[in-house]
Amino acid sequence: MTHTELSPARRISDNGISVDCVIFGFDGERLNVLLLRRTGEIGGISFDDMKLPGSPIYQDEDLDEAAHRVLKELTGLSNVYLSQFKAFGSKTRTENPRDVIWLEKESGIKVDRRMVTVAYIALLKIGRSISRELNGSRAIWVPLGTEGSLAFDHNQILTESISQIRRMVALSPDCIFDLLPRKFTISQLRKLYETILQEKIDAGNFYKKLSVMPYVVPLDEKETGTPHRAARLYRFDRVIYRKNHSE
């Protein structure tokens, strides 16, 4: 552990490891991913595509810290659901010249070997504050399915992260509430389930199932501005949830 020529407090590690964040947001209709526009030039021909937000890890931070940093720098948010889900280390994942050139220019690292990346999933609410933060950055919310061809193996990472979300929801449904605003209607929750599970859910049965859950707390407020009967608003109570799921 020689720290002799460590410049400032932080320096980028050159150990070929990065983190990438698959940041999901729900707009009421569809799941969206937060992607970064990437531009560059290779052989006189410029390119313009998208990638998952990510970064090489610093030597003085662990993996989770690196992922939180990426998220914080991009969105300004700290208290966000974020969990590691898989490491990607295909032999060819950093071989595309376009990717290599972009990476070297962006990070200042010489990319002379395969990089391994640890992918994270973040779930957050698409709201005004986050949109304001994103203004002027190169980040865009992209609806799932319309993302096109991404940099590196990011299409694969994205695909696998969606299966991962399905597993997560099946295993501990509480994470779904991270995608909803604090106050939400049963319909919004149902539509979110439907988009994640990719199947229709009977509205009546869903309503009853939810009304039995003690941690989905009805409020004395109603929706406004609907073209039909206003729905009651609910909130998710994490404390009650944990009490029921710790045993």
Next chain:
Amino acid sequence: MTHTELSPARRISDNGISVDCVIFGFDGERLNVLLLRRTGEIGGISFDDMKLPGSPIYQDEDLDEAAHRVLKELTGLSNVYLSQFKAFGSKTRTENPRDVIWLEKESGIKVDRRMVTVAYIALLKIGRSISRELNGSRAIWVPLGTEGSLAFDHNQILTESISQIRRMVALSPDCIFDLLPRKFTISQLRKLYETILQEKIDAGNFYKKLSVMPYVVPLDEKETGTPHRAARLYRFDRVIYRKNHSE
């Protein structure tokens, strides 16, 4: 099993990434982990402890290949359930002098920074063939809970991998059959469930539940040498299982 002499075709990558395998086996009573004895010397004082089998990754293999290699070199087995479950990259995980010295001696790599490891879970049958293979190596089956203090952060990895197995069994129960011999009794299966889930299961109900599953196929054979009524043997049919779980 030492990595001191490297063939020229392959070379160890020096990018600070390794794989570790948590290899589980069921002996009929308890879950066991396959650990490697590790000896060395530091400051004139010798030490003797245990670690998970693992290896730095080569530059010409991906993560999964590295994990399979570790497993193959240790057990001689190729067709084994093996799945990545988490990357570990704590800032301090390769700081213990004992670990650093051992690692440098073993791998020939200068360890001047934190290593990141990708942990894998393997499930296999403890059988005669595997025991023979292990004979003379430094590997031992250690019952869960008796492993003591391990190298690096391997205690943490082991702990988390047990939770992971519980999740895996809940999500796709087929993986449990990788821990059992090809022919097994319902009792053996139940005991395995009980050790993994850490709870008693009613024998009668369990029997009925299993007898309804089309992919647990009864054989025309019975146990021998029991001090009580001989139980029927069953086998797991993966083809039927997939047919029922692909929809």
Next chain:
DNA sequence: CCAAAAGTGTTTCTCATACACCCATGT
């Protein structure tokens, strides 16, 4: 015969599903 585990039957309860139907509200 007895102990111990294999294997069976019965009952109860919870929960998912299907589906019919009434309610409230904006246009």
Next chain:
DNA sequence: ACATGGGTGTATGAGAAACACTTTTGG
């Protein structure tokens, strides 16, 4: 009034759990 979604009631069936019971086998 009527369309649209909010919210309720009812019936059915599958499966989990509790538990008593019979069967088979070795000692």
